[in-house]
Amino acid sequence: SQELEQSPQSLIVQEGKNLTINCTSSKTLYGLYWYKQKYGEGLIFLMMLQKGGEEKSHEKITAKLDEKKQQSSLHITASQPSHAGIYLCGAPPSGTYKYIFGTGTRLKVLA
Amino acid sequence: DAGITQSPRHKVTETGTPVTLRCHQTENHRYMYWYRQDPGHGLRLIHYSYGVKDTDKGEVSDGYSVSRSKTEDFLLTLESATSSQTSVYFCATFDRGFYEQYFGPGTRLTVT
Numbered sequence: 540s541q542e543l544e545q546s547p548q549s550l551i552v553q554e555g556k557n558l559t560i561n562c563t564s565s566k567t568l569y570g571l572y573w574y575k576q577k578y579g580e581g582l583i584f585l586m587m588l589q590k591g592g593e594e595k596s597h598e599k600i601t602a603k604l605d606e607k608k609q610q611s612s613l614h615i616t617a618s619q620p621s622h623a624g625i626y627l628c629g630a631p632p633s634g635t636y637k638y639i640f641g642t643g644t645r646l647k648v649l650a
Numbered sequence: 651d652a653g654i655t656q657s658p659r660h661k662v663t664e665t666g667t668p669v670t671l672r673c674h675q676t677e678n679h680r681y682m683y684w685y686r687q688d689p690g691h692g693l694r695l696i697h698y699s700y701g702v703k704d705t706d707k708g709e710v711s712d713g714y715s716v717s718r719s720k721t722e723d724f725l726l727t728l729e730s731a732t733s734s735q736t737s738v739y740f741c742a743t744f745d746r747g748f749y750e751q752y753f754g755p756g757t758r759l760t761v762t
Contacts, residue, residue, distance in 0.1 A: 580756070
């Protein structure tokens with residue numbers, strides 16, 4: 540079965556610093572989703588990547604799907620306290636709608 | 651925002667009692683999902699539905715059953731709750747033509 544591994548598991552950064560979160564799949568990705576979860580709340584969709592090499596941005600958050608389509612990175616530029624939360628990557632295994640998710644990355648931004 | 655509600659939002663129950671969690675959507679989405687979220691495990695799929703009365707198991711379905719008699723409602727039942735089922739449960743919906751799953755606010759379940 541397909542698995543998604545995220546790194547790092549947790550991250551504490553000073554406000555204004557850049558950071559990167561990685562999501563690595565054990566199999567080829569046919570679409571990769573990034574979600575953000577504020578502590579104690581539901582998940583909010585950030586962006587979806589489908590094509591190898593594709594890159595998308597949402598405000599100061601940029602995500603990219605590598606050419607081989609087995610890894611995605613999410614990069615935050617000039618982090619702010621509002622970026623704090625849990626970031627999860629998710630993907631539907633080929634031919635299914637049974638989504639799987641990574642274990643999540645907890646981000647804390649110090650003001 | 652997709653109209654997804656979950657009830658109850660919080661519940662404390664005793665080991666061995668049955669528990670039913672409800673997910674209600676107003677978006678007429680075909681697919682509905684139940685996940686549980688636990689520290690160190692992220693989100694794990696319990697069951698999902700691809701239409702009324704059509705359901706399938708996820709990776710952690712043991713001890714759980716589901717039912718979907720209407721498009722808008724997806725019920726998750728713990729037949730006999732155990733302490734290992736203490737978790738936060740999320741419902742989500744999806745339909746083709748949209749990019750993402752839409753998530754409900756979650757239900758925090760504690761089994762004592």
